[in-house]
Amino acid sequence: QGFETLWVPGVDHAGIATQAVVERRLFEEEKLTRNDIGREALVERIWKWKDQYQTRIIGQLKQMGCSCDWQRTRFTLDDVCAKAVRHFFFKLFKEGFIYRGKRLVNWDTHLQTAVSDDEVKHVTVDGSFWYIKYPVIDPQPGEPEYVVVATTRPETMLGDTAVAVHPDPETQTDKVIAELEARLAGAPEKEKTELQKELDELNERKSSEILSDLKVLARMAADNRSVMLPLLNRPIPLVADEWAKPEKGTGCVKITPAHDPNDYEVGLRRNLPMINILNKNGTLNEEAGPFAGLTTKKAREAVVTALDELGLLVKVEDRVIELAHSDRSKTPIEPFLNDQWFVKMETLAQTAIESVTGQADGAPAPKSITAPDGRLPKERNSDDKARITPFRYTKSYLDWLGEKRDWPIGRQLWWGHRIPIWYCKGVSEAELEKAFSGRDDVHWRKDPETGDWWVCCEEDGLAASAVPGRELVQEEDVLDTWFSSALWPHSTLGWPDDTPELAYFYPTNTLITSRDIITLWVARMVLAGKFNTGQKPFDDVYIHPKILDKYGETMSKSKGNGVDPLSVIGKFGADAIRFALAYLCTESQDIRLALDFECPHCGAVVEQTKKNRVLHRIACPKCKKDFRTQWAESDEDKALPEGLIAGERFEVARNFCNKIWNAARFVLMNLSVSPKPGTPCSDALGFLEDQWIFSRLETVTRDVTESLESFRFAEAMRILYDFAWDDFCSFYVEMLKSRLADDQHKSLAMRMLLYVLDNLIRLLHPVIPFVTEEIWQRLKGAMPNAAYEESITIAPFPVVDESLIKPEVEQQFKVFQEVLRAVRDVRASRNVPPKTEISFSVRCDKQTAELLKPMEPYFLSMAKAKATAWGEAVKAPALSAAVPLTGMDVYVDISELIDVKAEMAKLEKEIVKLDGFIKGKEAKFDGGFADKAPAAVVEKERQSLVDLKEQRQSALTSLEQLSNLHPGT
């Protein structure tokens, strides 16, 4: 369409995932851990690994024919991106958006790093629920001697710093009861039993000792009373906090702020000490007293035994629990209190919320824009709001941002952008001012906890000795990968420098991505883009469906159910994978894609199963020979031929490409003289099929353009598939064969074929670049004098000419197709030998007769049927097969082959069918249809009913005629 376009290819460093993979390999191959080889050596190894995979990923894109700007390939850790990251961080730091705080992280004790919530998977396991007594200190008369708490993780009691009770248990219980009653009233029958049971229990509790005890405890909490933490004999306060639910468990809850997210919140609210009892390797530290050094598992047993011996263990219940596991190491996650850097989200999230269109019809639909004058399409959407397509994803974007939760940006990793913060112990602000006077790339802020200073430097690094007499130590942690990915739209264009690229291409037009990173990536790109540049990063966000495997599971490396595009390309070609993917791109959120292996030795299809899909090599069950999979790593495995992946969707696409190729071959074959390409319009108006193909082509051009511009890729592909296969190949090319054989008509026929093919391949080229380019080059070669562009890639995309769209012509052509099909059907169903020519006649009105008479040669070439008569007066020949159609009857003369009984049976069946339709329609009119439906619809239905009745009458007449021949039947 003539636009200046840019597609920046690139990869991000995928911090945790990448480091974990390299560490795992390091351990598997050399039995070394990251601590054995050190930060520098590990990072060096990860770079090597990354180079290898970047090459592979970029290679996959290239082989798929993606037309990226390869010389602009970016990586989130390269210098250009790193500079942007430091600038972004510095700007945030300087403006007060960055702070440091304690936070519970998901600690992977195996990898010894924090992992993000997304990398934590919950696994259902059988666990226990322990009830433990904590003695009350100095119980007064009327007060309980113990409080009982329940836990699934008894070892964490060593880190308890309080026991919480609700400040007003009675009111709270009443409130819960009231809510439950309200729910019960509106609940479906099925759930009522369970709700009622719950309600009964609560009511019972209300009058029980539990509640009266809780009331006493609430008062004691208000009086700042304490209980004794057993085993460690540490007095801990009884606190009043809403987190303790009087309706649940014992109504009291132990508070372990350093090892439980909710308890942490309580700890903050009640100003409780936070005692970390864990070492980074998952063993207990000195805070655990006699239990120090034990693993959490051993400590749990020891704690339970010790409590039991003291008579403080009330009971143990079996309980199914959802235990958090690290997705990376598959080991249980320990919540762990750690220092973290955060970005305050309040105002940033608000700008991101305001930067997307929150109403489905809030933004105009994209319009077709062609820009021969080089106008940029970004002018079309200048309200500074991005639009998400499909719109339903807007909700998850807005909901997530609405929580405005601060963004923890530090990761305890070595692979990533190291946080540009330096610590300096004992330094005074005056010293900093002196050391950095005149520098605007350094900013400092006081650590409210220690009183030390944090120094942030935008440039690449501060020397340890930058402050005379002091030592600067850089933060060990690196930044979350999304911190750098968030900058992608502007950092890759050179921000913070004022580059021409940034001025020209930013804001960008379209971001295409997967729904699972709408929050992680899209939301952060919007807020970072607005914060850094003041503008939204893109006009449109297109969320494509996600391809799942045949079991409906997401594809992942660890499951081994992913697809290497190169495997698909190897078997079906790049055009096929591209077409197949575009064809699958509906508004649906999932696409299931069944794939199987194909044995390279014998061609047998080997079903892909959950078991064999992760193997490096597979033995073919048919020929017993081994083949490799995409996972092959050893030289031995790699030497085997690859079992390519088969898939029905790819086959369909491959067949389509093949069809296009063959159609083009046919056209090329007939280019005996060099016709001029161009619109052969005026000459072609004499032929119905020419007018028809023009109309179809322009309709298709219009619809495809509109579909592509509104991200309806599957629809665009379906339109092109149907047009190319059915209209162009099955009808137009077939019809023009007879014109090509006629010297008088040959020239125009050739120009017509060329014209349609030329437009078709231009329309297909964005999706099927390789085959269409090859066809283009051959056309160019066949017509050296024609003004073909050097490559189809730079040839103009067709622009619709609406004046050629003629619905009445398309309707007329349908009549031809209907008659042709009727004749062909008679041939096929009556077993007329293919070489036998038959004759037929058609009873129809005058206009139709005039329309179809010129088509006689096509009935001959396409159905080997000779037309003998057209018109109102046509009567059925004595021994014919009659096909009643809308407004006409087709009589095929099959006197040699006729089976009268069978013909009659067919007609009778047809009449029954028509009766059904007629009844349905008449019933419709018996209702208030005619009065209430729009006039156009009523008229259409009325006509349809008339036609059906006529058709029925024709069938009856034909039946009568046949039965006269055989009076007995």
Place this chain on the structure above:
RNA sequence: GGGCGACUAGCUCAGUUGGUUAGAGCGCUGCUUUCACACGGCAGAGGUCACAGGUUCGAAUCCCGUGUCGCCCACCA
């Protein structure tokens, strides 16, 4: 617990704002191989649109509910 989505032919899926007799590919059945393409051609069979209500002259489509499956978010002392 909250949200989103799916359920249409044996299989995999289309079906835009409600409107003629619900479509495609694969598979299946019959015929077809010098004549662009067997990765092809022609024709055919095959569906109570998950279930139950409702709105409407009219529902695959809109509304309420049920079931099954999947995904996302939150939480589970």
